[in-house]
Amino acid sequence: MTQRPDTQRPDTRRAGTPAPASGPSPREAAAAPLLAVRDLRVTIRARTGTVEAVAGVSFDILPGRTLALVGESGSGKSMTAMALIGLVPVGTTVETAGSARFGGRELLTLSEAERRALRGRAIATILQDPAAALDPLMSAGEQIAEALPRGLGRREAAGRVAALLAEVGLDGVPGIARRHPHELSGGQQQRVAIAMALAGNPSLLIADEPTTALDVTVQAQILDLLARLQAARGMAILLITHDLGVVGAYAQDVVVMRAGAMVEAGPAARVLAAPREAHTRTLLAARPALRATAAPSAAAPEILAVSDLAVRYRGAGLLGRPVRALDGIDFALEAGGALGVVGESGSGKSTLAKAIVGLARIERGSVRLGGAVLADPMRLGRAARARLQYIFQDSYGALNPRLTVEDAIGEPFAISGRPRAGRRAAVLALLDEVGLARTHLGRLPRELSGGQRQRVCIARALALSPEVLICDEIVSALDVTVQAQVLGLLRRLRAERGLALVFISHDLAVVAELCTRVMVMKDGKAVESGAAADVFEAPRAAYTRDLIAAARALDAPAPHRDLSTPSPAAGEGGGVEWVTAAGF
């Protein structure tokens, strides 16, 4: 890595600029920041040329406080943090410029060996996906022990590991230290990862989307745990997230990024309550509120119904016990309606969808499509299949990487034996319907963005004019603004085509915005179901209330804890020096 002196582009540096209106006074800002980043620039050097991933980002983190870096995918928020500690992906060459002083030391000019000495000790990191971030072959205890300072005796190390496991609330799990990652739940895995990060007693914790891969109730638990640990240890947190809802509840300061640049920065309370920049407002507005908006129409005829549906998977291995994945599910969906199926991972949501289309063997119960019982969904004829289409969460995996958009959308026509003539016109009409342009025709999946790929999948599902569309977590991998667009598209399709949706999601807010009916699932059973308004406004089951409370807690637009507006006497509590990048 080459370094440019931090005198580069001095015009963008306005150190000492008073903090924005609602922030603390400049005098308090004199409290020494733990990490002071000034005009950080990160350039990725690739074979095809260079890309400026981070273009002039500046912020301060004070000891014991949380700063959130917010932005959509590709906004450079992760790269900002990872470049500071030399954790960029293997094979990526980056050049950094600007300055980043951590406790008085310039981070950007450190050698790799010096950075390594900081990593895991002074600066620890938690990664997004705990299932991937733990070595599958090593027990939880070993992985935590590895992060402890060198030279501890065996007994001493075991004691510290136990203490760390207790600190992250895992002391109640029997034999936790000897368990391997695959024997832990997602929340437990993330707690182990947090214990690993705490092992070196860091003063700064970088949390890169620490809850994105987790269920909503677990998300709240993990974020609360981080807040508690922060208060107990006085460590600072750099929270990287795409979720402004999380920011309100857990961060005191926020930096909003877009395309590598800083859009807006300030105390979280101010930025969320009175955003100054259009992009921040867009991000805030795109986040659906947890409020049921649509009512089921009583007049429409039933299109899809299942009764007493049950699915059993055979257990793993020769002697494995079978697993009941779905038990006694009933629902009826009217034409043009939308059924939201919510639940946490493992609740059987996807199994339900798969059973309906015949991707999972039905043990008991029946599926009715348009009033007629489907004898065996696994052996549906082509005509019946066309009426029932499925869209998957992973749009990249669902598209053949070698087929162009035109071929992908045209494939259903080819399968159903529609003549080649006029196929292009039909594809173009579909592209138009899902909001893609003619120029996308010849593109390959890897040349499209996530939102565009999901639109291609929707267009392909629409090709044979289905009556029911099964959407399995189709917006959960998308950025909020793109998510809002895709939800808008689905709403329009329902209105224009009278399409019925079975919409599977772990995100209650998204379901509330789109669906007329809701079914809440847990352990393969329906805990509660009914009209969306009833379920969300007056939930009957305790589990539904837990889910809604967890979702509301994460979605709070205003801070829960009054940490961002300290009393003047508290002094050091609120001092952040806001440095605004040029161009805003």
Add this chain to the structure above:
Amino acid sequence: MNAHTRRLLLGIAADLVRSLAVAAGIVVFSFFVLRMIPGDVVDIRGIEGSLTYSQQTAMRAELGLDKPWITQFGEWLTMIASGDLGTSARFAKPIADLLAAVIPTTLTLGLSALLIGTLLGVLLPTLAMLWPRRLLVALVEATTIWSITVPTFSIGILCVLVLAVWLGLIPAIGNLVVPILILALDTAGTLAKILYEDMKDIERTEYVRAARAKGLSRARIVLRHILPNALTAAVALIGLLLAGAFTGAITMEVVFGLPGLGTLTLQAIKGRDYAVVQAVIIWLGFAVIIANLVTDVIRKIIDPRLRSA
């Protein structure tokens, strides 16, 4: 005994039952397939001109080859069940003696080559990961290309020509060291390639990034995280090679004039020496079962996820 060990043993027992069933199937299948090859041992000896027609008939009756296949199978099965492998119709010797004469050579050749090859094949890519400088990476690539492009029999013949015929450094017949080295290099190349590619993929995983975030040294990351994870796949390949080591390397045995199992099998098939071929197949069955068992146990010890099945 804790839950881990119990599941480990249960899994191994299930594997063993399964592979025994497969081996039995192969033995039965090969018994009949062998007899579908035109001509029997008596025909072959007749063609060679050493037997008259009446001698051939008498010999067939003596060997029981004139009976229906199913009767022959019953008799053979009774014999095998009593622990007797039978007698070679061609060499007129007990098959157990024939095997006992060739198996030591085969095992010495195969296992030494596998051992040296595995050591080299694991060592080279590990060193190349630890010190990713040009020279070590180039060495991994050179070994790989060598093992893919240079057939063992051609380099074998070249070695015999240069080392034995021209320089007289080794005997032309019966030398073991040179074929061991040739086979070892072949194994090392295949293994190094797979292991190195795996290790480079694993280097990009999140758990290696997490290990870097912990501030671990390069050596620790490679030896404790990357290598074990890469080995889970490589062990399966080593298992295949182990089965191969038991069966003998025909080309090396022929080129270096080694009296091994490969040579014996070749002669037995050519001479329609049914009993010998069947005995060799039983030996192969056991060899493959043992190799699979060893591989599975090692993989289950390395990878806790495989234990829970």
